[in-house]
Amino acid sequence: MGHYLSIDIGGTYIKYALMDDQHRLVNHQKMTTPENIGYAIFKQIDAITEAAADNYKIDGIGISTAGIVDREKGEIIYAGPTIKDYKGTAFKAWLTEKYKLPVHVENDVNAALLGEIWKGAARNQDNVFCITLGTGIGGAFYNQLLIDGFHHQANSVGYLLYDPETRTNYEQRASTTALNKMIANELGESFSAKIVFERAKNGDETCFSIIKAWTMEVAKGLAQIILLTDPRCILIGGGVSVQGDYLLELIQNQLETFLPNSFLKTELKIAELFNDAALYGAVYPFFNRDIS
Incomplete structure (x- = not known):
């Protein structure tokens, strides 16, 4: 059985979990968001992905993140002061090249809304x-x-x-x-x-x-x-x-x-869905490709 890795990057914490084919989030984890020096956040996401891929069959990666996202490129195109030097972080290009997996990157509030439309208060x-x-x-x-x-x-x-x-x-x-x-x-x-x-x-x-x-x-x-x-x-x-x-x-x-x-x-x-909303929304496009 495959899983989708869902990651939610905030200014304070990075949260992540795996979604199974029954749409259940399992193996929740949480860590402090590192100060973004030398692409530290991307390096942390890479480490999370590598560890998940070592232990599970991963079919895709969904990332919810602070900042303005170009959804097609899967890249941060603007970020305020919450996360420094974040603009230009090309999650989709980098992760796809390394892991040969489909990657979806979404702004965190967009992801939270998608999660609520899928499984929450706005079904x-x-x-x-x-x-x-x-x-x-x-x-x-x-x-x-x-x-x-x-x-x-x-x-x-x-x-x-x-x-x-x-x-x-x-x-x-x-x-x-x-x-x-x-x-x-x-x-x-x-x-x-x-x-x-x-x-x-x-x-x-x-x-x-x-x-x-x-x-x-x-x-x-x-x-x-x-x-x-x-x-x-x-x-x-x-x-x-x-x-x-x-x-x-x-x-x-x-x-x-x-x-x-x-x-x-x-x-x-x-x-x-509270803190899980963006985790649901980050991987929702893999299950419902017509929503965004």
């Missing part, structure tokens, strides 16, 4: 926007196919709403990195977002005010997405999505503030 739906709240903020839009834009730069929502006074953009005010900074400023370094959410749910007014202020920033960006794309559904992913309906309600309650009266028709949903 078989169309006109779905996905936003991931994490170290940064990423976006993806699926309307019969993934919408990339002419220069592959569509849905770069983290750069929305730049404020020249504070010199900050949307992701610098609404990512979980921004939330953690708000918490540290108000409560000190020892408090985590998880603790603050728990205390907010239990009536702690200071914690609630922090969460409310942060979700207001999140809502501002979602309003811009709705105005521009009018999606049937917006999926909210990223690690903070484990807060589920509590998070959703806080965002929903503030979203209408930034939209015209009676304008909000888009459904908000929490992604279901």
